[in-house]
Amino acid sequence: MSAQLIDTVAEVLELSGAAVERNGEYLEALVPESVSKVLHTPELARLYFNPEQSKQDGELVTFQSDFVDRLLALVQGTGNYAHLTLRDLYLKQSTKSAAEQRFQVLNGLGHALDAMERILSYAQFNFKYTAVSDEKKDGLVSVIVNEQTLAEVSDMAAQLDWVESVETARHADLPAQPFQAIYAVACRSTETMIRRELAEFHKSLNRRLQRDLDRLAEYYDSLAAEIRRKIARRGLEGKEREDEESRIRATALELERKITDQREKYAMKINVQPVNLMRLFMPVMVVNYEVRFRKAVREIPLVWNPLTKDFEAPACQGCACGIHHFYICEDKLHAVCADCFKCENCGRNVCRACHDKKCPKCGLEHSRNPQ
Ligand SMILES: [Zn+2]
Ligand SMILES: [Zn+2]
Ligand SMILES: [Zn+2]
Structure with missing residues (x-):
């Protein structure tokens, strides 16, 4: 030792x-x-x-x-951060035409201008979670976010073990988004992943809760039935009958209390903590994709990822979900998903990236916050 x-x-x-x-x-x-x-x-x-x-x-x-x-x-505190540069990855060549097939502007025009090899950086966050109910369950989730485009690319983690890498720092060829924005995307994706991982656990909690509630209802119903039978059998009247009836009411109250207790017992609290961060530098193909709405023009970088061997879905500028088909807003040319291009109250076209609180056309507040 x-x-x-x-x-x-x-x-x-x-x-x-x-x-x-x-x-x-x-x-x-x-x-x-x-x-x-x-x-x-x-x-x-x-x-x-x-x-x-x-x-x-x-x-x-x-x-x-x-x-x-x-x-x-x-x-303590060491091992919280590392960076790697990935090497020797095959990059697809005909990405320009592939991008035009994969992406579509639904209310305007889009076309690929050029494609070039770039080094981009990715932040891989590891989070641990503990879900506590009458049982405890914990786990780890890993999220990867493209630091330049904010696209969530956690899928590429499965390929990381096969790739050659070196521990030297590199600089990405495009400016990174603010860390806060990157972390926000990671947290949102983590939430979705944990919810997915806990779906079975949650179902089993609900099954057990329901079983306990059924048993309670059965028990207290039989108590109340017993009292009712007693009233009928003895032909109780006046004060005696009132006493027995108040016992039935007390039984019902007791049942309600027990139901609340059971619901609390099976309620699930989830605690999530960041564990560490790894920054990955990786060569990719970036296609400059020009979107046009009337006279306005903007370029969106579309990234072909050599690990997933596919284009990354850029993040909707309203809710950050991944989009391949998108709408372009007429004021700022934001790229948004169908849900973020429409007011849920009046149904008119409204860009949620421009107007996140309320609709400028009907004046009503949005109930769903773009995340
Ligand atoms: Zn959206
Ligand atoms: Zn509206
Ligand atoms: Zn907009």
């Missing part, structure tokens, strides 16, 4: 920038000032691992010692 501990401590110290020398059963380490502060050691530290050989000039380290807690404090 102590041999493993000595190796781990030596490795962590080295990774933290210390010069470590191993002398049989103890370590001698020249520790950077910032690290020695966290570890509460002198800058030239001697660490013993065998209690029998431990001396006053150093500190004894065991699995139970405070030193291990301090070492954990030192490594």
Whole structure:
């Protein structure tokens, strides 16, 4: 055990920038000032691992010692972020014509201008969740977002294991969106994924809730029936009858209380926490797609992804869902999905990216917030 501990401590110290020398059963380490502060050691530290050989000039380290807690404090936070550059990926050549087949502007004109190889960056967020009800269930979900276009491309994760990568930083050829916007897309997709993963768990909770509610109703119905039979059998009248009838009412109230308790017992609370972030730099084909509405023109980058071997669905500028067929708004040429191009109250064409709160045509507030 102590041999493993000595190796781990030596490795962590080295990774933290210390010069470590191993002398049989103890370590001698020249520790950077910032690290020695966290570890509460002198800058030239001697660490013993065998209690029998431990001396006053150093500190004894065991699995139970405070030193291990301090070492954990030192490594906490590392491993939260990494970046990789993916290499040697095949890029499709005839992406320009493929883009024209794959995408369509429903109320205007769109055509591919040119296609070129670009390096783009992707943020892969890992989240862990815990769903708590009468049972507990936890899991991990992973979401990948294109940092330039905000398209959600979590599908490409399945291919990542097969790809060659290096740990050098690269710069993307196009400017990234603000981190807040990228994170917002990741959170929204995570919610959808967790809901999908918990669908069975949720169904089973509902089944058990229903079974318990049926049993309760049956039990309390039989109690009330019993009392009614008693009233009939004894031919109760006046005060005696009133007392029994109030017992029936009390039974009904008790049942309601029990139902509320059961519903609370099976209610599901989900806690979601970000674990870490990996940034991936990857060569892709970017097709500049020109959209035209009357005289106004705008270019939208369409990305052909070598891992999914398909175009990424750009994010609707109203609700961020992926779109291949879209509408163009006449004011700002936003690309939006059918739901975000129409007011749900008056049915007229309204761009939800321009008007997220209320419809400028009928004045009514939107009930569905574009996410
Ligand atoms: Zn939309
Ligand atoms: Zn309206
Ligand atoms: Zn708009």
